[in-house]
Amino acid sequence: MRKKIVAGNWKMNKLADEAVALTSELVNMANDEVKGDVKVILCPPAIYLTTLKKYIEESPNFALAAQNCSDKVSGAFTGEISAAMLQSIGIEYVLVGHSERRQYFNESNELLAAKVNIALEYGISPIFCCGESLDQRQNEDYIGFVKNQITESLFHLSAEQLLSVVIAYEPIWAIGTGLTASAEQAQEMHAALRAHIAAKYGAETAEEISILYGGSVTAASADELFASPDIDGGLVGGASLKSREFTNIIKAR
Numbered sequence: 595m596r597k598k599i600v601a602g603n604w605k606m607n608k609l610a611d612e613a614v615a616l617t618s619e620l621v622n623m624a625n626d627e628v629k630g631d632v633k634v635i636l637c638p639p640a641i642y643l644t645t646l647k648k649y650i651e652e653s654p655n656f657a658l659a660a661q662n663c664s665d666k667v668s669g670a671f672t673g674e675i676s677a678a679m680l681q682s683i684g685i686e687y688v689l690v691g692h693s694e695r696r697q698y699f700n701e702s703n704e705l706l707a708a709k710v711n712i713a714l715e716y717g718i719s720p721i722f723c724c725g726e727s728l729d730q731r732q733n734e735d736y737i738g739f740v741k742n743q744i745t746e747s748l749f750h751l752s753a754e755q756l757l758s759v760v761i762a763y764e765p766i767w768a769i770g771t772g773l774t775a776s777a778e779q780a781q782e783m784h785a786a787l788r789a790h791i792a793a794k795y796g797a798e799t800a801e802e803i804s805i806l807y808g809g810s811v812t813a814a815s816a817d818e819l820f821a822s823p824d825i826d827g828g829l830v831g832g833a834s835l836k837s838r839e840f841t842n843i844i845k846a847r
């Protein structure tokens with residue numbers, strides 16, 4: 595059975611006291627309301643990871659992710675955070691290749707392959723983000739484009755390594771726009787990506803890997819999205835900043 599996951603990417607939001615308040619509200623609400631085996635992964639700004647770790651300690655279904663890590667082991671890279679550092683504070687996941695990193699920090703598929711490698715080397719599961727722009731969806735083979743992101747950044751891995759990766763399909767045109775992909779659009783891509791993985795690694799491996807959908811997910815759209823057979827959960831941006839809304843999304847999963 596694939597892991598069901600709801601992840602909240604806070605991006606560059608929340609001050610220290612707000613980060614603590616949101617986390618403790620989420621933990622309390624989940625304790626009271628969330629049944630079942632859904633994994634909740636919070637992706638706060640890295641500066642809060644150590645503090646927030648204490649607030650999720652008693653909740654085994656909660657985990658933390660960094661939003662990024664360096665592709666280098668250590669050294670003179672001012673401002674960067676290494677996978678080894680994340681491991682040393684007990685962080686289990688890291689977002690790799692979010693479209694905002696690709697767009698604003700020029701992260702290429704090749705660089706992201708190196709980040710995936712170093713995260714895995716230090717025992718951290720990459721949440722690998724992929725997705726096409728609106729222009730690509732309208733004018734290009736958009737499924738081929740996203741498949742290629744996966745080929746170039748993940749297909750050098752062994753099957754065992756790949757199973758430590760979570761994939762998040764986030765169409766860029768749906769991020770922060772209020773334009774959610776329809777369940778059919780998302781399912782089409784998720785099924786294509788799973789088939790792409792099956793062609794390389796076999797059906798059994800493809801069946802085991804969790805593929806999340808991200809892009810304007812709200813409590814209102816989560817039910818339908820998560821009901822699709824190849825959508826194993828969500829990577830939520832804006833709606834993960836509100837405890838009530840995000841808890842409702844977790845409950846939809």
Ligand SMILES: O=C(CO)COP(=O)(O)O
Binds near residue numbers: 832
């Ligand atoms: O980028 C996202 C999550 O990583 C999605 O953001 P929104 O949910 O705000 O559209």
